[in-house]
Amino acid sequence: MKEVSCKLLVVGAGPGGYVCAIRAGQLGIDTVIVEAIKPGGTCLTVGCIPSKALIHAADEFAKLSRMAAGKSSLGISLAEPKIDLKRTVDWKDNIVGRLTNGVAGLFKKAGVKTVHGWAKFRDGKTVEVETEMGPQLIRAETVVIATGSVPVALPAVPFGGNVISSTEALALKQVPGSLAVIGGGYIGLELGTAFAKLGSKVTVVEALPRILPLYDAELTRPVGRRLAELGVEVLTGAKATGLDARTGALNVETEAGKKRALPADYILVTVGRKPLTEGWGIEELALDMAGRFIRIDDQCRTSMRGVHAIGDVTGEPMLAHRAMAQGEMVAEIVAGHKRSWDKHAIPAVCFTDPEVVSAGLSPEEARAQGREVRTALFPFSANGRAMTMLGEEGFVRVTARADNHLVLGIQAVGQGVSELSASFSLALEMGARLEDIAGTIHAHPTQSEAFAEAAMRALGQALHI
Numbered sequence: 121m122k123e124v125s126c127k128l129l130v131v132g133a134g135p136g137g138y139v140c141a142i143r144a145g146q147l148g149i150d151t152v153i154v155e156a157i158k159p160g161g162t163c164l165t166v167g168c169i170p171s172k173a174l175i176h177a178a179d180e181f182a183k184l185s186r187m188a189a190g191k192s193s194l195g196i197s198l199a200e201p202k203i204d205l206k207r208t209v210d211w212k213d214n215i216v217g218r219l220t221n222g223v224a225g226l227f228k229k230a231g232v233k234t235v236h237g238w239a240k241f242r243d244g245k246t247v248e249v250e251t252e253m254g255p256q257l258i259r260a261e262t263v264v265i266a267t268g269s270v271p272v273a274l275p276a277v278p279f280g281g282n283v284i285s286s287t288e289a290l291a292l293k294q295v296p297g298s299l300a301v302i303g304g305g306y307i308g309l310e311l312g313t314a315f316a317k318l319g320s321k322v323t324v325v326e327a328l329p330r331i332l333p334l335y336d337a338e339l340t341r342p343v344g345r346r347l348a349e350l351g352v353e354v355l356t357g358a359k360a361t362g363l364d365a366r367t368g369a370l371n372v373e374t375e376a377g378k379k380r381a382l383p384a385d386y387i388l389v390t391v392g393r394k395p396l397t398e399g400w401g402i403e404e405l406a407l408d409m410a411g412r413f414i415r416i417d418d419q420c421r422t423s424m425r426g427v428h429a430i431g432d433v434t435g436e437p438m439l440a441h442r443a444m445a446q447g448e449m450v451a452e453i454v455a456g457h458k459r460s461w462d463k464h465a466i467p468a469v470c471f472t473d474p475e476v477v478s479a480g481l482s483p484e485e486a487r488a489q490g491r492e493v494r495t496a497l498f499p500f501s502a503n504g505r506a507m508t509m510l511g512e513e514g515f516v517r518v519t520a521r522a523d524n525h526l527v528l529g530i531q532a533v534g535q536g537v538s539e540l541s542a543s544f545s546l547a548l549e550m551g552a553r554l555e556d557i558a559g560t561i562h563a564h565p566t567q568s569e570a571f572a573e574a575a576m577r578a579l580g581q582a583l584h585i
């Protein structure tokens with residue numbers, strides 16, 4: 121068996137693993153990364169990037185369809201648009217290809233060695249990889265587990281046939297006539313909205329009383345309104361109980377015990393993701409767990425000396441930018457730098473329509489921590505730039521400590537607000553007070569003015585409302 125030794129071995133080349141390996145390579149650490157599928161992991165191949173490509177195509181199609189239906193207030197009319205989803209998917213695959221090749225190029229540039237195959241731990245320092253050329257043994261001084269996560273299956277509605285996960289939904293070659301989405305979290309709603317815009321009849325089945333249950337009701341209300349406008353039926357407090365044996369329809373039961381059969385061309389199950397902790401020899405290691413995740417400390421160290429873990433396998437929020445920040449930090453720790461996890465905010469974005477951003481605490485979360493707060497929101501209906509983009513739905517909301525005005529959390533819902541997330545996180549990381557945000561000149565006309573106005577309003581001095 122071929123044997124290799126290195127200083128650092130990274131298992132899994134998703135955003136956590138690949139960033140860790142590149143940074144380690146840049147720092148001159150002899151690094152090997154093992155990946156079973158493609159560099160980029162879930163995020164680049166079947167997650168963040170492909171979903172945003174599909175969402176963009178669906179948005180463009182919906183805009184043109186509105187114009188063709190004579191519903192545009194912009195005075196533009198055109199003939200009915202058509203979409204060839206196969207070509208859309210080819211375009212999306214091309215972007216994915218460019219990005220995954222890009223990561224492979226960055227590995228080369230940083231001097232990182234890559235091994236393609238499935239890694240299995242023999243012990244905390246040794247991994248066996250099934251490669252196309254046969255098994256290979258890798259010994260390392262330090263190991264980083266970055267195996268990521270996989271979709272959760274519903275035992276009553278198992279994957280297979282027309283029951284699909286987000287991965288298959290992102291590769292459909294034809295727009296389904298009807299789509300039932302189980303799970304009203306961000307992945308289900310992002311994809312459900314996109315297919316509704318492409319013309320599918322979409323029904324969302326959510327067991328909890330609200331969609332996007334991780335966000336507060338004020339923030340998600342505009343998303344619910346838009347889903348209704350798009351003709352998406354949302355069944356909250358409803359459980360998917362199985363498939364009708366004869367028709368294949370999805371059986372749904374409401375809290376009140378009412379039963380209903382939902383016939384659908386495809387059933388998309390998006391009830392969450394779980395850390396990938398099986399199939400790679402975790403049983404050979406003595407790792408402490410935190411529930412279903414690998415337990416880590418503020419340096420992403422596990423309970424085993426020389427074994428770090430990063431990304432989705434280590435806990436919530438399971439987001440690409442958390443994984444990347446952990447990956448970068450761990451590489452620097454391995455290089456001997458003094459680093460620890462001291463982030464104030466991990467922003468979360470739902471690329472729904474309208475988009476939702478949350479960084480830091482919501483007003484309820486801040487109050488639940490016993491804090492006295494000042495909170496205010498500024499609506500996009502009073503923002504000139506939003507009006508010029510037909511984006512008057514939504515707002516920016518700021519929450520700060522009542523005593524010293526230190527900003528604790530910022531949320532927004534509205535068209536394109538994902539791009540505001542950077543200034544929200546920056547404000548929280550810099551320890552901004554309401555006066556800092558209100559006193560920063562925000563370019564006119566931009567949606568970002570709503571951020572400054574929300575801070576001004578919290579100080580009791582809003583100008584444009």
Ligand code: FAD
Nearest residue numbers: 132134135136156161162163167239268431432438439440
């Ligand atoms: P992953 O990206 O899951 O990568 C793990 C890699 O490890 C995989 O490539 C896997 O093949 C490999 N691997 C695992 N075990 C082994 C082994 N034993 N041997 C070899 N290789 C192995 N996040 C956001 O921040 N923003 C978004 O907009 C967003 N949208 C999403 C949309 C969808 C549809 C989905 C599914 C996810 C989305 N996410 C989004 C979540 C994001 O993709 C994950 O948080 C992120 O990919 C986690 O990175 P990771 O490095 O921990 O793991």
